[in-house]
Amino acid sequence: MDGFDPNAGIIVIATTNRTDIGRDLVESRNYSDEIAYEIDTEVRRIIDECYGRGRQALTEHQPTLERIAPKALLERESLGGDELDPLIAASPPCVPPATAAA
Secondary structure: OEEEEOOOEEEEOOEEEEEOOOOOEEEEEOOOHHHHHHHHHHHHHHHHHHHHHHHHHHHHOHHHHHHHHHHHHHHOOOOOHHHHHHHHHHOOOOOOOOOOOO
16 A cells, blocks of 8 residues: 655555464564554544535435435435436425524
């Protein structure tokens, strides 16, 4: 695996697994525990960021999802963008509930 990180720079990460006859599996790597920790931290940050963006998109579009999902997902397990666009266009617009004036 290779990549660029502003903190670490350009890095190449490699591991090799080998099994010798009569011995356990041995792992060898060309990076330290500190680098492994930094990799784990960055992967966690990326996962958390993507999770947050996905959750935000679902929250923002929840009314549309609630209008089209019951029928669409009962008919099919998954839908692509080309299948969703007509459903979204055909569904009536969502009218937000009236807020009571205090």
